[in-house]
Amino acid sequence: MIEVRFSVRPGQGGPSVFDLGDIVCEGESGPVRSADRGLMVYLSVALLLDDLGPLLFGKRPNLSFTGVDTSVRIDFERAGKGFVSVSSRGVPVGRARVEDLARTFLRAAEELAEQGLSSLPAGDASWSDYFTAVRRFRAAMETGVAGA
Incomplete structure (x- = not known):
């Protein structure tokens, strides 16, 4: 099981x-955290959801994600039928079923939006990008196809 939390400093x-x-991604083998430097959290989460969809619901076998304005990296790799392994720079974090990992990231992104993004002007392009990424990811989860 993998747990994910996004927060605003x-x-x-x-x-x-x-x-x-910050992002915290924690599994049975340990955590990866952005605590030292942080990252542009809203931009990073939108990018992560857009990049993660093809891995979880498409044919992409792996993903190396680096957040916006940070050196924090999370690596995802298909690990057998229906599973994804998560690591950071070769250090294992854990392994999860595709469906569980998708729900975990979607829930964390929705919680972040509820905590602070909703107070931004609705016309802001990045606000729109964030909610579009969440909407696309949710649709991909429902259909099982990336880019939905």
């Missing part, structure tokens, strides 16, 4: 799509 003034935040 406090004390940055008014909300902005460029807010720094």
Whole structure:
């Protein structure tokens, strides 16, 4: 089982799509965290969902994801039928069923949006990008096809 949390760092003034935040991805073998440097959390999550869809619901065998404005990297690799292994720079994090991993990332992205993204102006292009990425990812989960 893999657990994922996204958060916004406090004390940055008014909300902005460029807010720094953190990602924690934790499994039975250990965690990967962005705690040292952080990342542009809203932009990174939208990019991650867009990149993760083809791995989970398409034919892509692996993904090496690096967040926006950070050196934090999370690696995903198909691991047998219906499973994905997660690591960071060769250090194992854990393994999860495709469906469970998809639900975990979607839930974390929706929770992040509820915590702070909803206070941004709805007309902001990055706000739209974030919710479009969430919507596409949810549709891919429902149909089992990336790019839905």
